[in-house]
Amino acid sequence: MEPDQKAGPAHDAYLVRPIGTVRSPRSVPRHDHWGDVSAVIELDPAQLQPDAVTGLEQFSHLEVVFHFHLVPESATVTGACHPRGRTDLPRLGILAQRLKERPNRLGVSRCELAGVDGLTLHVRGLDALDGTPVLDVKPHQQLFQPAPEAVREPAWLRAAMSAYYF
Amino acid sequence: MEPDQKAGPAHDAYLVRPIGTVRSPRSVPRHDHWGDVSAVIELDPAQLQPDAVTGLEQFSHLEVVFHFHLVPESATVTGACHPRGRTDLPRLGILAQRLKERPNRLGVSRCELAGVDGLTLHVRGLDALDGTPVLDVKPHQQLFQPAPEAVREPAWLRAAMSAYYF
Numbered sequence A, B: 001m002e003p004d005q006k007a008g009p010a011h012d013a014y015l016v017r018p019i020g021t022v023r024s025p026r027s028v029p030r031h032d033h034w035g036d037v038s039a040v041i042e043l044d045p046a047q048l049q050p051d052a053v054t055g056l057e058q059f060s061h062l063e064v065v066f067h068f069h070l071v072p073e074s075a076t077v078t079g080a081c082h083p084r085g086r087t088d089l090p091r092l093g094i095l096a097q098r099l100k101e102r103p104n105r106l107g108v109s110r111c112e113l114a115g116v117d118g119l120t121l122h123v124r125g126l127d128a129l130d131g132t133p134v135l136d137v138k139p140h141q142q143l144f145q146p147a148p149e150a151v152r153e154p155a156w157l158r159a160a161m162s163a164y165y166f
Helices: A155-160 B155-160
Strands: A014-016 A020-023 A038-043 A061-067 A106-117 A120-124 A133-139 B014-016 B020-023 B038-043 B061-067 B106-117 B120-124 B133-139
Touching (some): A038 A133, A106 B061, B061 B120
Antiparallel strands (some): A014 B014, A020 A133, A038 A120, A061 A106, A061 A133, A106 A120, B020 B038, B020 B133, B038 B120, B061 B133
16 A cells, blocks of 8 residues: 555654652642742652753753643543633633643743752742653753744733733 | 652653644754744644634744654763763753753744644744654743743853854
8 A cells, every 4th residue: 555645654652751750839730829839840860860950050940841640631622722711711722822631731831940959959930730740851041932022922811811920 | 568658659651642743844953043944833633623723823932842753762861961062061961951862852942933724833943853743832921931031041051052043
């Protein structure tokens, strides 16, 4: 049988393995006021060498990739829904919002790095619950961000999220 | 046998499944000058409903999570190395840089959204090679970014990356 060129290559699923765990005072999902939450990322010494964090203290902020592990795969949304379940807000596609019930259940969050103690990272403002499996930690580099003045986004969504951090 | 409390819960690996593919004129890895690259993210209609992108056109920038699929798992770094292989630069831990040879081989990149045509997203400045499996697309929201004036990072690294986009 000829390969179907139109369909393009079907990529394989692949296994990701947590490299650490979030320890946070928050263990119940809630929407807002994450800014003052102090938490810890415990990196796994079975996955990483001690020098995996060399130089990390030179960065003020991290980008953390994690697994929304409390969301069952069956609960993920593949179409559109109301942000935060608020029917007074317009429906948005799952890829046009940051809802946790998303394909692959991957979270990406920025937080402040308060300190590095071996493979223990002290962070502030990380919006991930206690026990969250961490898949990656990257330094936040301003170079990779769009200039704030170039960013366009819906004002109504920004208003709806205004208490997210503080 | 008693569970070992000290070790903490060992998280399970889990399967992630690509939701789309990058189509880019760039098919060979290179470091710099990504800013002008126009590419397409072809989302997979077998994974997503047509309304998964409803409202996405209201955002100027995307955050794309992808798999560095050309990096074999055996090539990943679990300790420290010189950024870009440049021995004139200080060694950095793998979590203190954004090198592709990292645990779980997950990339997170911002790019400009130039247009939405069904499940085809036209983007600019996406630093991912042709054929890259896309695991998630999120809207870039300024709310989730640290204030630029609060960001601290090593000047030498910024200098070494100065041609990354333009």
